[in-house]
Amino acid sequence: MVMKITVLLSGGLDSSTCLALAVKRYGAENVSALCIHYGQKHEKELKSAAAVAEYYGVKLTTLNLADIFSGSNCSLMKGSTESIDHRSYAEQLNEKGGSGTVSTYVPFRNGIMLSAAAGIAQIHGASEVWYGAHRDDAAGRAYPDCSEEFVKHMGNAIFEGTGGEIRLYAPFIDKNKADIVKTGLELGVPYELTWSCYEGGEKPCGTCGTCIDRSNAFRLNNATDPLLAE
Template identity: 60%
Template sequence: MKILVLLSGGVDSATCLGLAVKQYGKENVITLSVSYGQKHTKEIEAAKKIAAYYQVEFIHLDLAEIFEYSKCSLLGHSNQDIPKEAYAKQLEKSGGKPVSTYVPFRNGLFLSSAASIALSKECSMIYYGAHSDDAAGNAYPDCSSAFNEAMNQAIYIGSGKQLQIEAPFVFWTKAQVVRKGLEIKVPYELTWSCYEGGEKPCGKCGTCIDRAAAFENNGVCDPAIKM
């Protein structure tokens, strides 16, 4: 079985890749990283390093034009500031809508694009790193189990029953994802999660806060943070 892993360069997707390589062997795994017009290239640079570490094929796709109409605060053309607070605090102000760092239907577009490439590469499975913390409170609805099930059905039918998707962590917390990654020795020192593109993570955006908590809950220091 050949697997295509959506690789963002962050903790969750790196753990997905580590799991796929462990289960299927590096010769049966390829990675796809997608640019979407974000404010920096740190994620893509990290993804390249992680793919090289695992010695798997790396494919890069640029979908930035699709998101040029979005007001998402992560995007280079946005004049919104990236919130410097936890997702729970952001959701208190969102009125039930996704947070401002939600890129409209991003995972749907990523998975659809990945499906086309996966079929061309004779893969039968797509892995991506959605987990329950991101879906909580409707912060990122395209990380939910319901979304995963619907997309899996659509891709399975649309591929002539040749291809399925799997989010192995969709019912896990980020702390559980990190626990698995530590167990299988994922090179977290190579990953990048921060929404800002500085020399080091800001430590204040939602994803930095979640990442720090996940490592803290496992009783270890984040290996990407240089002391």
């Protein structure tokens, strides 16, 4: 039986590398991607998800879950009164004594997205949902829905709730962002098509938490982020 995969694709570095890995292992014809609009301030990452899916020749399903998160005042959300925090995650966590969600955590966003992905995967005859969570985002419970413990329990819920038909797989759950970039560079991921920055400008701001992590990941691989190349 041919394995079919549904990849949760945000258009960012991690999920795009996840998609590339799935395509390498199973072929584009057996991989589909799911991109979710959750009410974020800008649509650059949604456009990046479409570009990456097109690059790999995989079917892309889009889903709008903005109403679910409409009550959140997280700084990522359209209509939020909060500004994006332009500091590293480590600096933000230090304010909380080393542990606690950061200002860009959207309440249970990834849990809700994965639940939706499991249903769509089952409808489309897939057997696995791939999720690009990694160790850096889970550190200090900055994003608790990226932790190994969360993935384990969410995976059990998905497996049980789909009658054992769908498994959750997070290939980078024990890796950091530098490891992901290393894998992506080996796979030739078109990082110039991706978008990570929490701001929606022409160029990444370079100073928000995800920009800082992304820049460090490329630097540790002695590589240059193509979005920052002259």
